[in-house]
Amino acid sequence: MTFEVGQQLAPHTFLINRAKLIAYANASGDQNPIHQDEAFAKSVGLENVIAHGMFTMALAGRYVSELAGGSEKVRDFSARFTKPVVVPADLDVELILSAKVSAVDDGLVKIDLTAICAETKVLGMAKATFLA
Amino acid sequence: MLNPDVVGRTYKGANSFTVTQESITQFALAIGEPNISVAPPTFSISISLAESQSLLQESGLDWTRVVHGDQRFEIHRPLVAGDSILCSSTIETARVVAGNEIVTVRSDLFAGAEIVISSWSTLVVRA
Numbered sequence: 295m296t297f298e299v300g301q302q303l304a305p306h307t308f309l310i311n312r313a314k315l316i317a318y319a320n321a322s323g324d325q326n327p328i329h330q331d332e333a334f335a336k337s338v339g340l341e342n343v344i345a346h347g348m349f350t351m352a353l354a355g356r357y358v359s360e361l362a363g364g365s366e367k368v369r370d371f372s373a374r375f376t377k378p379v380v381v382p383a384d385l386d387v388e389l390i391l392s393a394k395v396s397a398v399d400d401g402l403v404k405i406d407l408t409a410i411c412a413e414t415k416v417l418g419m420a421k422a423t424f425l426a
Numbered sequence: 427m428l429n430p431d432v433v434g435r436t437y438k439g440a441n442s443f444t445v446t447q448e449s450i451t452q453f454a455l456a457i458g459e460p461n462i463s464v465a466p467p468t469f470s471i472s473i474s475l476a477e478s479q480s481l482l483q484e485s486g487l488d489w490t491r492v493v494h495g496d497q498r499f500e501i502h503r504p505l506v507a508g509d510s511i512l513c514s515s516t517i518e519t520a521r522v523v524a525g526n527e528i529v530t531v532r533s534d535l536f537a538g539a540e541i542v543i544s545s546w547s548t549l550v551v552r553a
Contacts (some may be wrong), residue, residue: 314456321449321456322472347494348471352457355467359459365504368467372498372546419496 295363297395297403297426303361310345310352310381318349332383335374342382347375348411350389350416354409361405362424369402369425374418375419379411380424393422397399428529432485433520439513443473447507462502470511470543471497474533477513478547482529485517487551495528495548502542505535511534518546525553 315329324346325332335343351373360364381387390410395406407420445465450529453469454462483489505511511546521528537541 308458308518315506321453323476324472348475348497349457349466352453352466352468352496356457356459359461359467365466366459366460366462368463368497368504369501371467371501374496394458 295361296359297398299357299395299398301395303393303405304361305390305393306357308357308389308391309386310349310353310379310389311386311413312343312381312383313344314383315343315349318346318352322346322348322352324339325350332353340378340380342380345381345387346380347378350379350409350411352376353389354391354417354420354421358392358407358424360404361393362403362422367425368422370421370423372422373407373409373415373420375415377414389416396421398426427515428520428527429433429485430520432517434514435512436515437481439477440516443511443513445505445507445509445511449503450507454523456544464506466496466506467499467501468497469505470471470535470545471501471547472532473511473513473535474515474531474545475547477515477533478531478549482531482549484498487529491540491552493550493552495550497532497548498546502540509537509542512540527551527553545546 393405393407409417516532519530
């Protein structure tokens with residue numbers, strides 16, 4: 295695939311649910327109960343269970359890997375966690391990833407990412423660099 | 427509150443962490459990534475954040491009030507099964523904004539003398 299500055303890349307929608315949060319907790323070792331236990335999450339003032347920020351970023355990372363043509367091409371990846379992804383029980387929550395090419399230089403492609411959940415941007419300043 | 431003496435210090439992890447194919451596969455499955463020949467770009471968070479947690483708790487920070495603010499990975503090459511990783515952590519900055527303590531930790535993941543991944547985690551300790 296060739297990349298040009300300003301190019302809008304095909305979006306990808308990921309589904310997030312409670313079972314996926316548990317799978318991610320087990321894979322990453324982050325067993326904070328705010329990502330699994332609704333009663334606990336509400337007891338600390340959250341609206342409901344929220345996704346790990348790093349799970350949202352990991353899904354964005356998978357999107358970057360797809361655009362790059364493989365995880366091994368990803369060289370830099372950063373994001374700010376601006377809003378929580380709220381995950382009610384028995385629901386698939388949509389996370390919509392999209393990206394735009396910001397630079398193509400010296401064999402590297404830089405993109406700006408947008409991550410939307412419930413019509414809200416959940417990642418800020420999300421950027422990635424990969425090998426062209 | 428974090429002891430200000432720790433800012434700028436680098437802590438070499440005492441224990442190496444061996445990347446297994448099983449851990450890569452489990453992480454890839456959890457995010458729906460079909461390629462399991464290398465670790466996904468954010469896989470190393472499970473190594474670096476565990477190191478940061480133990481370091482910051484020892485330095486007096488209340489981990490139960492910590493929220494992840496932002497994250498960056500600089501990846502020289504992806505982790506692969508069989509890598510034996512030592513994590514070196516540096517508390518780069520610590521400041522208080524509107525009553526919340528904001529700490530940035532840099533984690534350098536070494537395989538022998540080679541830096542494989544450098545990552546930065548900004549952690550916000552809610553007042």
